Amino acid sequence: MLKARVFTAVLLISVFLSAVFFLPPLGWAAFATVIASLAAWEWGALMKAGALSRVFLAVGMLSACFALALIDPAGVGIVDGSSDGVWRLGRLFYWPAAFFWLVLAPLWLVRHWPLPASALAVLVGVIVILPAWLALIQIRSVGPWLLVIVMAVVWCADTGAYVFGRALGRHKLAPRISPGKTWEGAIGGAGVVIAYGFIVIPHLPPFLSGNHLIFAVGLLFLTAVSVTGDLFESLLKRQVGLKDSSRMLPGHGGILDRIDSLTSTLPLVALVLLSGSN
DSSP states (O other), X not given: OHHHHHHHHHHHHHHHHHHHHHSOHHHHHHHHHHHHHHHHHHHHHHTTOOHHHHHHHHHHHHHHHHHHHHHOHHHHTSSOOOHHHHTTTXXXXXXXXXXXXXXXXXXXXXXXXXXXXSHHHHHHHHHHHHHHHHHHHHHHHHOHHHHHHHHHHHHHXXXXXXXXXXXXXXXXXXXXXXXXXXXHHHHHHHHHHHHHHHHHGGGSOHHHHSSHHXXXXXXXXXHHHHHHHHHHHHHXXXXXXXXXXXXXXXXXXXXXXXXXXXXXXHHXXXXXXXXXXX
């Protein structure tokens, strides 16, 4: 299992970095669309949908992404355009995503609501996946390094939480949802994120890093949101009796297992970038 996990991790990192740095904008959009479609297929498992329904969810997500790219390629960020043009669709998708992750998702975690097998569950899946898809494309359109730096915030939070949780973890963070997570791990992960943030601060747009105190608070906030995304998917999996969203990635579970924290953080970062571009 360890060999499979390491091999899959190396392969995923290699494919991702190759895609983000070498694919043209349209190719990157296609890459992000494949990820979103596979995530939608896995979302069907969280809805307890049948095999055919899960295929329809994947095709529906693929069609939605294709339609957005076809109708407004500049707004998606796959062709050159003005800064305002690139972020145009962001106003439509990022604010609902922010409301979901900052208000509804925390309430969902407290109330332990089940995911209904209905149109409402599909709508929740769209809010979880589609804004993250758009953010992947639009943040990368600003610069591939910026996207990597932003995504590395989540990776640092996860790694720090694992290391500090294993070494110092005593107090459970959410025992009914994810028994392995601890407050010590979460605090350690936040500390790693702060250290990382001040290392990469010279490479960020000035409006993001002009005030160091606000920047540090923003990093802590982003870390908390990443934990919310992780716990939200963990809750849904536990409710339907799944350990992983799928077995697509040997040793790592499924696509949603790898991007759960990114679905919550990327749209919020994109919303900040949208505000800064105006």
